[in-house]
Amino acid sequence: MGAQGGAGLAAAAGGARTAGMDGERLASGSSELAVGESPRGGAPIPGGSGSCSLMQADVLDLDEDEDDLEVFSKLETRRELEAPPRNHYWSWVLTHKTGKGWTKDDTLSLCLPSTLPTILRLSLCSKDASLMDMNSFSPMMPTSPLSMINQIKFEDEPDLKDLFITVDAPESHVTTIETFITYRIITKTSRGEFDSSEFEVRRRYQDFLWLKGKLEDAHPTLIIPPLPEKFIVKGMVERFNDDFIETRRKALHKFLNRIADHPTLTFNEDFKVFLTAQAPELSSYKKQGPGLLSRMGQTVRAVASSMRGVKNRPDEFMEMNSFIETFSQKINLIDKISQRIYKEERDYFDEMKEYGPIHILWSASEEDLVDTLKGIASCIDQCCKATEKRMTGLSEALLPVVHEYVLYSEMLMGVMKRRDQIQTELDSKVEALTYKKADADLLTEEIGKLEDKVECANNALKADWERWKQNMQNDLKSAFTDTAEENIRYYEQCLATWESFLTSQTDLPLEEDSEDKI
């Protein structure tokens, strides 16, 4: 086995700009990456070893050499991998400096910021349908390993999307049993796997819940975007209140777009069906899937294992957990504070509305103060309008973002639990092995599979965690920055109003005084 190692990679990445087209066939056991027109990346892959181990392949270990980066601003590269050994599959982990990472198990599409060095790590993972909580019902699941084609696209615009989704036009539907709202979902895409380039469907909240459930099942340790709540407990009982519907619509729009932006989830089959199938198709599609009993079995196992608790949570997940706990606390507080600020601003606005007109009333009985009083009234009214604008800004820029992260923090706790569950399964089997000498072989095999599963789950979470954190920072940072900007604009507007009033008042007295001096 050639172990080309890092040097080879660097050379491959940096040096070769020779024209080599796609479709480089891998020698068995090594994986090469053809990038752009040329470079070959080679990486050592210890030959197909036993089903229990994970084989590490470091491909494309780029350094920060500018040359390397230029390479990646070129377009496509296509690679084919040798079929993984029986019961194995390729797993990709892509990380780069800011910690964005994810795994993908069939096709791979990357959008990389061209300024960041990147590491692509290939892992060979063991696959066993009963142990993997993957959604194995996707018709796209390659049954023949040979048909696995891995495509890597490097695009120089990180946000060049090929899937555009909008959620709008809520409509009320009345049946004999119930009344509910559907939302129109329009999808525009250039992806090959979609039959057409534009789709329009109507979905109701229940459908979104179904989709979320499926995504969670398929990717238990990925951070699935949160859905808006079912009901808002306090205040509004009226589900069909306009504000509520609008808020929910925006949140659902966000939900779908976050999935579309997620490097793994965007290729999920259920997601595709959700976006494209008409209502009757969707209903029958939903009926497929693990039967009720097997789902119940899973749930029981999950509950049982969570009751046992996790003994050996790795350090990094301990850190993650404690972060999540604190973050959840703080973001909840921030949510409450922000809502309260909105309420106070609204009350202030209501009182201000009455304040200006009193000055107008007063001016009716004061001949000499008419201008001044009317001027003040007009300033107050303008400030009033500015306040309203500020309120709106707050409710658009800050409140929904903070609230989404409140929901995210709940999601995260769920993800941590699921990860812990997977680990617990392994731990319990290991424990069983030490006690029950019988069935050692079977147990050992199971343990092997579980170890893979744990490793995959952990990697998936780690990678997605980094990505989530990055998004969180960006989102909250812009939300707060926008809020600050709104406030600055508000005060600037008010300042301009009052200053112009002041200049108008302090210019005049020069004339008045000269009249009075008799």
Next chain:
Amino acid sequence: MEQAPPDPERQLKPAPLEPLGGPGAVLEAAAGEETEGTREDSSGVDTMTGNDFWLKKIEISVSEAEKRTGRNAVNMQETYTAYLIETRSVEHADGQSVLTDSLWRRYSEFELLRNYLLVYYPHVVVPPLPEKRAEFVWHKLSADNMDPDFVERRRIGLENFLLRVASHPVLCRDKIFYLFLTQEGNWKETVNETGFQLKADSRLKALNATFRVKNPDKRFTELKHYSDELQSVISHLLRVRARVADRLYGVYKVHGNYGRVFSEWSAIEKEMGDGLQSAGHHMDVYASSIDDILEDEEHYADQLKEYLFYAEALRAVCRKHELMQYDLETAAQDLASKKQQCEELATGTVRTFSLKGMTTKLFGQETPEQREARIKVLEEQINEGEQQLKSKNLEGREFVKNAWADIERFKEQKNRDLKEALISYAIMQISMCKKGIQVWTNAKECFSKM
């Protein structure tokens, strides 16, 4: 503008020092100079360049307030606040001031002074006192009279009152006012000895007059309407302002909560930590800035309140006019009926029903001598009546003339003061906006560094 003829008993004679020019000169100076000294800062520098009766520049200030306990009229323990009034005379051109008098007074003594002035100068729009109890408060301010902020604002209000009286061309010459500033002990007795309470018009009489007067001067009727409107609109404004202040306070203070949470959150963040922490600090600054802002606004509210209370002073002058006018009308009516009676007696005709007519019918005609006697009496009464009517008429016209002069003076003062107050409100708003811009710009910078 002219002065009411000073009552020699109540007005001060010029001080021993040489007057600047005779009394006439002082009057002229008073006419021109006016209320430059009224709206000063709290140190109360008031140079009364023409209006002083000491003929030197003086300064009046209410410089301190102190809690005291004592026994009241029913010999019960009570706590009250006493205010220190200092009077300084400013020597010549170098502006050095020498403390000439300093004494302590409490609010009730101020009230006494004002009531006295109301009785003896009914044609003057007497400056009002600051409120006795805190009204138009918003939630943060307490309505407690012992609250230090309230006491402070009252101190300023009392000083303002004294300055206004001192700069009034008529009131400043009053002896009792002079004694108020200079004679601590015994002042109350001195005031009461004037017997002013007895001279005060009864409320009932005044009310009666208001309803029954037939021909009041139209200007006073209009003035009454104006003062009612002024009072109603300023109260409304103050009420809404208090509510707005309340809400504004809420908006600012809630932001303060961000500070604490950001700080706690920053502990778990690596890259965002610094930005969050410093942003949180700015939120704290923002939240605490509202306290000063609203304190300034309280001063503005106090300026408006003064004119709210002035409305009552205006109405008092109108009431006096109505009373005098009613008196006049009643006297004229009396006179007319007496004349008629006289005529009837003389001519022997009975045109109107009268008791005399009745008794005559019942008991027989009276003798010519009796009739003569009665006619004589009546004629005397008529004479007297005519004299009285004449003087009442004169009084009434004098009153109207003087009152109206003072009202004109008041109007100009009001326009100036209110305009200045409204402009100062705009300045306050500008300052508030500037502070807001600064804090949020700083916060934005911190956020963008996150």
